Amino acid sequence: MTRLTLSTCCMALTLAAASTSAIAELQTKTVEYQVDGTSFTGYLAWDDEFTGKRPGVLVVHEWWGHNEFARNQAERLAGEGYTAFALDMYGSGTLADHPDDAQKFMQAASSDMDVVRARFMAAKTLLQQHETVDASKIAAQGYCFGGAVVLNMARLGVDLDGVVSFHGALGSPIKAEAGKVIPRVQVYTGGADKMVPSEQVAALAREMQDASVDLTLVSFPGVLHSFTNPGADKVAEEFGMPIGYDAAAAERSWNGTMAFYREIFAD
Incomplete structure (x- = not known):
């Protein structure tokens, strides 16, 4: 069992704003936090154009680790009126640029479901504690490895x-x-996703x-794995992987998700 260090707020989340930026009304903050003695680096995004408490959405990264793509998804969610936290499941600085390393990191992070749950719950609590968030309204979305994580949290x-x-x-x-x-x-x-067969x-x-x-x-006919990530085609070419970006599937899945959130968060 993984032990999560407790504090007066029920868990010790050492928040250190490594960088804070404001682009127009978009606010972002890189956040370092601790889970069971290990350091993790996440990314908060919210938009000051929206006032009052709002739902929060956790973003769980692909098998590569907490990267720019995950942060971009958090920023997109902020633009839709949510406060988003792109969490870290691997640990600060653990980021792959080769599929072999990504596989190793993913397997290590997935080997103990108690650890997976503890890391997810730490990020959930951190998001709920943010001043802009209605702690009673939280969702999670994940990509590739992250998709498996959020489904397992539901299970x-x-x-x-x-x-x-x-x-x-x-x-x-x-x-x-x-x-x-x-x-x-x-x-x-994706209907043609060899990593997620029928x-x-x-x-x-x-x-x-x-x-x-x-x-x-929703299954998109003829669509490959990683269809939401514009960088998938470059990875496919470099490493010969059966993945690919699909703009239509990416847009449809995003629009479907936004409609889903509007429905589940409706007062």
Whole structure:
């Protein structure tokens, strides 16, 4: 079991603003925090154009680690009126630029589900404590590895309003149980994704149906893994990976997610 150091706020999150910037009304802050003695680096984004408390959204990175793509997603969410926190599941400075390293980092981070949950919950608490956030309205979205993380948090019964998986792994040793899954679930996957074959997609649909989970699953025909990431084509060419960006699928999945959030966060 991973132990999370406690404080008067129920967990010790040592916040150190490494950098703060303001672009027009967009506010961003790099945040260092501690979980069980390990340092992590996340990224908060919110827009001062929106007033009052607002829902918060956690962003869980791809298998590469906490990178610019994850931060960009947080900024996009801020532009939509949410406060977003692009969390770190690997540890400060752990970032891959080769698939072999990404695989190693992902396997290490996924090997103990208690650790995964502790790291996710630390980030959730940090987001909920931000002055702009309505702590009762929290969702999580993840990409690739991050998609698997948010689905597993739903399976484990974490209190969230919704989770969204973009080209995430759908299989898991953890299975959803009726009455345990709290959030509504959306999944966007590529119909030609060799990393998430049709058997996984079908198995997830059966699993969630058997557990009476509110699931929306969208499969884009002919679309490859990593379809939301504009950098996927370069990676595919460099390493010969079966991945690729798809602008239409990226836009449709984003628009669907924004509609989902408007619905689940409606007063």
